[in-house]
Amino acid sequence: MSIDVATVSIDTGWMRVALEAASRAAAASDIPVGAVAVRGGKCVAVSWNEKESRPDPTGHAEILVLRAAAAALGRWRLPDVTVYVTLEPCAMCAGAMVQARLGRLVFGATDPRAGAAGSAYSLLDHPAHNHAVPATAGVLAEDARSVIDSFIRALRNRPRQSLEDRAEAEVGD
Numbered sequence: 693m694s695i696d697v698a699t700v701s702i703d704t705g706w707m708r709v710a711l712e713a714a715s716r717a718a719a720a721s722d723i724p725v726g727a728v729a730v731r732g733g734k735c736v737a738v739s740w741n742e743k744e745s746r747p748d749p750t751g752h753a754e755i756l757v758l759r760a761a762a763a764a765l766g767r768w769r770l771p772d773v774t775v776y777v778t779l780e781p782c783a784m785c786a787g788a789m790v791q792a793r794l795g796r797l798v799f800g801a802t803d804p805r806a807g808a809a810g811s812a813y814s815l816l817d818h819p820a821h822n823h824a825v826p827a828t829a830g831v832l833a834e835d836a837r838s839v840i841d842s843f844i845r846a847l848r849n850r851p852r853q854s855l856e857d858r859a860e861a862e863v864g865d
């Protein structure tokens with residue numbers, strides 16, 4: 693399959709929106725991960741990690757953006773939707789994407805420790821599932837990674853050790 697230059701620049705543009713959303717997570721002391729749902733060239737939903745701020749163990753950017761997109765479209769099946777997320781989804785979020793029959797996933801940085809789009813697990817195209825989500829990796833990956841790295845650096849500079857431990861343990865969830 694040849695690489696379509698137009699698709700690449702569209703992907704980069706939406707990933708910039710996701711990166712902007714990620715910075716809103718960091719402002720609330722959540723690990724900066726942002727997500728955008730796009731349908732027919734239009735933004736349907738923008739979300740960011742709100743696990744701490746809600747607080748909600750399922751409050752990852754991808755879960756929130758799938759919920760918001762489903763609410764906006766009035767249906768849970770999202771085969772015509774592309775989700776852009778700054779970090780490779782975890783097992784929970786990849787599972788939710790399969791449940792949503794998501795049309796396509798585009799992500800930035802890979803997460804070697806917990807990523808479920810091929811790094812630690814491959815859940816998007818697992819043979820046990822009745823739906824496979826096509827994925828494109830590595831769009832603005834360095835930007836996405838540096839947003840997370842600087843967040844962790846800032847946590848390390850805080851006196852509370854527990855915060856650092858939390859980030860070390862959970863980044864990439």
Ligand SMILES: [Zn+2]
Binds near residue numbers: 782783784786865
């Ligand atoms: Zn997740």
